[in-house]
Amino acid sequence: MANQRPIYGFHAVNARLWQNPKSIVELYIQEGKSDARTREVLEKAANENIRVYFADADRLNAISKGARHQGVVGFIDASKNHVHLEDVLENLSEPPLLLILDGITDPHNLGACLRTADAMGVHAVIAPKDKSAGLNATVSKVACGAAETVPYITVTNLARTLRELKEYDIWIIGTDMSGESDLYHCNLPDSAAWVMGNEGDGIRRLTREHCDMLVSIPMFGTVESMNVSVSAGMVLSETRRQRVLKNEKV
Numbered sequence: 177m178a179n180q181r182p183i184y185g186f187h188a189v190n191a192r193l194w195q196n197p198k199s200i201v202e203l204y205i206q207e208g209k210s211d212a213r214t215r216e217v218l219e220k221a222a223n224e225n226i227r228v229y230f231a232d233a234d235r236l237n238a239i240s241k242g243a244r245h246q247g248v249v250g251f252i253d254a255s256k257n258h259v260h261l262e263d264v265l266e267n268l269s270e271p272p273l274l275l276i277l278d279g280i281t282d283p284h285n286l287g288a289c290l291r292t293a294d295a296m297g298v299h300a301v302i303a304p305k306d307k308s309a310g311l312n313a314t315v316s317k318v319a320c321g322a323a324e325t326v327p328y329i330t331v332t333n334l335a336r337t338l339r340e341l342k343e344y345d346i347w348i349i350g351t352d353m354s355g356e357s358d359l360y361h362c363n364l365p366d367s368a369a370w371v372m373g374n375e376g377d378g379i380r381r382l383t384r385e386h387c388d389m390l391v392s393i394p395m396f397g398t399v400e401s402m403n404v405s406v407s408a409g410m411v412l413s414e415t416r417r418q419r420v421l422k423n424e425k426v
Contacts, residue, residue: 183252183316184236184245186213191321192252193217197224199252204231204239206247217248243317261329261337264300265344272346273415274369277303278334278383280404281374285309287318288405289372294322296412301326302369304334338386341369350379350387351407358392359411364418370411372404 180201183189190213192200203221205214207230221228231239239249265272275298280286286309293301308330309315316323331337338348347365351372371387373379384390393402393410402410 180251180253182239182249182313184240184243184249184313185317186246186248187320188316188324189217189248189250191324192250193220195324197226200226201251201253202227202229204229204236204249206236207232209247214247240313243313261300264327268299271366272344273298275301275408275412276369276371277301277308278371278379279307279374279377281307281309283309283312283314284318285404287315287323289408290319290322290326290328292405292409292412294326296416298326298412300329302329302331302337305330305332335382335386347388348386349389349391350384351393351411352378352390353392355390355392357389358394359414360394362391364415368415372408375401375404
């Protein structure tokens with residue numbers, strides 16, 4: 177099946193088993209493994225009627241292309257992972273917090289961003305279909321389960337999506353070293369969508385033109401830039417911090 181892709185490692189497999197078990201086509205478990213985590217996976221798979229095969233380490237290494245699989249590999253139907261942005265926005269109990277990745281092509285960076293997004297309670301991660309890393313086994317592994325919990329929405333036209341977000345009264349905030357305000361002196365809006373560009377080129381021109389604000393991250397050392405997942409963690413953490421303070425004053 178063209179839509180099948182592998183996932184591996186206990187974090188990714190367990191997250192998928194509990195969050196979206198119907199998307200799992202089959203699992204491969206390393207022969208001879210009987211530790212508690214393996215038994216938990218086998219029990220959950222049995223309860224969900226998921227096919228399980230036992231294979232030697234060489235077979236698992238081949239499936240995962242040499243990545244550290246921890247003795248468990250699965251194949252999922254990626255077509256059952258599709259989420260619409262409207263479904264996310266219309267079912268929230270708090271102001272939206274979104275992360276937009278503009279031109280992030282490294283799957284390791286995408287996985288780290290998803291993990292950060294999950295930790296900061298981001299409601300969805302949005303990226304253009306073109307010139308962006310797609311969900312794959314590497315992303316799932318780096319994300320440590322977040323690829324199965326945080327909606328990852330790819331769109332054909334990012335500029336149009338940004339306009340649609342504004343119709344929901346969501347502020348589009350771009351990160352840029354030339355921003356008119358810095359992160360620590362910016363009163364952030366209740367509903368926010370942070371836009372992160374790649375380390376080399378930053379946010380694309382058309383995307384920048386749709387931003388309501390451009391905010392810089394203060395740098396106090398000698399390096400001129402940070403990994404995108406680190407930058408995302410900083411702006412999302414500050415957003416959450418300000419929300420907590422506002423709620424405490426209510």
